[in-house]
Amino acid sequence: MIFLHIGVYGMARLQPRINIENENDFTIVSFTSEKILEETQIQALEHSIMPIIEQAQTPKIILDFANVRFLSSAVLGLLIRISKKVYQKNGNLRLCSIYPKIFEVFKITRLDKVFDIYQTREDAVK
């Protein structure tokens, strides 16, 4: 398993951060911020995650939400953009460990039917 801790490059603010690990051919991107709200935060995440997808021939990505307790609808937009990028390359995108209150947001917007969502990271990497 390779473990990296990445601060968002090129941004004056260090938040948000993501952790990147590799397991079972999957690249696991963990959001380490409890709240993902601000546009600058979301842009920074996009600038960090998109290159991972672009560099992979067939990206297999897991987005781990275990630390996230609050997000805005703009994050859902980011997830849509990530998914389009992954599927353009015939890749695989999984979401896991979504806090129940946030999962409710996915249900309200019906994105629970769009994304491949797993309860735990262990389930997602199988």
Next chain:
Amino acid sequence: MQQQINLKTIVIPSSHGRICDVCGRILSELKCNNFSEDEVFGIHLAIEEALINAVKHGNGADEAKQVKIDYCISKDKFEVNIADEGSGFEPEAVPDPRVGENVFKASGRGLLLMKAYMDQVEYVARGTCVHMIKYKKA
């Protein structure tokens, strides 16, 4: 919003950075007034989305333009008006993000979430001001 004794007003420039300050202040007061964790989560999401709409879509992120927040927290409800200086919009014209290809669009979910988490959401003044109410569960 009707004339209320404990009405508070905050005015901010159209800056995303200031949204966090407003939410923090209101959430703190909601907690002090014994709103439940679920209610605070829902109100947070709704005001966050409304403030983003006001700053970004209403005022075009022009910091010379202001967003005015009038709110009132009583023992049984939270009530808020969020007004921008934009030209307004027609809420009825916003497509349902849950339907058909809209579900794959990257934007357009804010209004849906505001309606889902608040008991009352109403746009007034040609869509430049949103009025929302959340009743506290007994």
